[in-house]
Amino acid sequence: MREERTIQKEILLSGKGIHSGKRVDMRLKPATSGGIVFRRTDLDNLEFKVNPQKAEANYSTVLIQNGYRIRTVEHLLATLYVFGIDNLIVELNGEEIPIMDGSAAPFVQAILKAGIKLLPSTKKAIRLTKPFIINENGSYIEFYPDNEFKISYTIEFEHPFIQTQSLSFAINIKNFVTEIAPARTFGFLKDVEKLKARGLALGGSLENALVLDDNSLLNGSLRYPDEFVRHKILDFIGDLALLGHPLMGHFKAFRAGHSLHLKIVNFLINSQEFWKYEDNEIMYNFSETINNKNL
Numbered sequence: 001m002r003e004e005r006t007i008q009k010e011i012l013l014s015g016k017g018i019h020s021g022k023r024v025d026m027r028l029k030p031a032t033s034g035g036i037v038f039r040r041t042d043l044d045n046l047e048f049k050v051n052p053q054k055a056e057a058n059y060s061t062v063l064i065q066n067g068y069r070i071r072t073v074e075h076l077l078a079t080l081y082v083f084g085i086d087n088l089i090v091e092l093n094g095e096e097i098p099i100m101d102g103s104a105a106p107f108v109q110a111i112l113k114a115g116i117k118l119l120p121s122t123k124k125a126i127r128l129t130k131p132f133i134i135n136e137n138g139s140y141i142e143f144y145p146d147n148e149f150k151i152s153y154t155i156e157f158e159h160p161f162i163q164t165q166s167l168s169f170a171i172n173i174k175n176f177v178t179e180i181a182p183a184r185t186f187g188f189l190k191d192v193e194k195l196k197a198r199g200l201a202l203g204g205s206l207e208n209a210l211v212l213d214d215n216s217l218l219n220g221s222l223r224y225p226d227e228f229v230r231h232k233i234l235d236f237i238g239d240l241a242l243l244g245h246p247l248m249g250h251f252k253a254f255r256a257g258h259s260l261h262l263k264i265v266n267f268l269i270n271s272q273e274f275w276k277y278e279d280n281e282i283m284y285n286f287s288e289t290i291n292n293k294n295l
Helices: 074-082 105-114 173-180 189-197 227-243 258-270 286-290
Strands: 002-007 011-016 023-030 036-040 046-049 055-057 061-065 068-070 088-092 116-123 125-128 132-136 139-144 149-157 163-170 186-188 210-212 247-254 275-278
Touching (some): 011 105, 023 105, 036 068, 046 068, 074 173, 132 258, 227 247, 227 258, 247 258
Parallel strands (some): 149 247
Antiparallel strands (some): 011 023, 023 088, 036 046, 132 139
């Protein structure tokens, strides 16, 4: 087990929703219990729990409550998961988490600045106990028992700037902050009009997404040579965070995305014979890493 956590002080972040195109203000407020709770202040404080059975995939991960939505929660949830923040109120005056620069780096820096507060309550980890694989149209996600939380991810795109990229990480705060969180979301110029016709990508721009034409990247330079697969790992962490517990196991994904991520999450929710709760201290020392001035 480990101590539960919240943030030391309130955080305010504002920006545009990448799909809605609308400006949204987001306040992260400390909480001592209750888990991660989202509130739509524009809907009389309607609350959304982090529940994979009330989530859907639509070019992002979307929480659903009473027919209303909160879109694009994955980058924020990934950050909260890795920092071990279990209790928090997230207030929004719109339907989407601000996309910021397309990565999780702004959320990381805001949380590091606000600080982490340890709580007297504790949280158990989920330890995977036997392997499983889910296949869908040439894509798959599989998992295995492991003493750490690991993600291995492979993407394939018929585009000269991406092609095949593979990467594997044991997830901890230090490599999340330096190697994963800054990786930006990406999309293809040829898809923009089709997405906009569906009410998606209305706020996308070269300032908040990597955009590719038929042959090249329109934004200039990458933050990493394999930034695309790093962003997929970021998304996967955020979707696995819907489970609500630290994880011990190795997840391998091939040409997956939010839809398949959510299927593996819901499989775990409904298949407790594949995992058990772990009482021992897990993964890494959060406090020591947070205090590392090199971050």
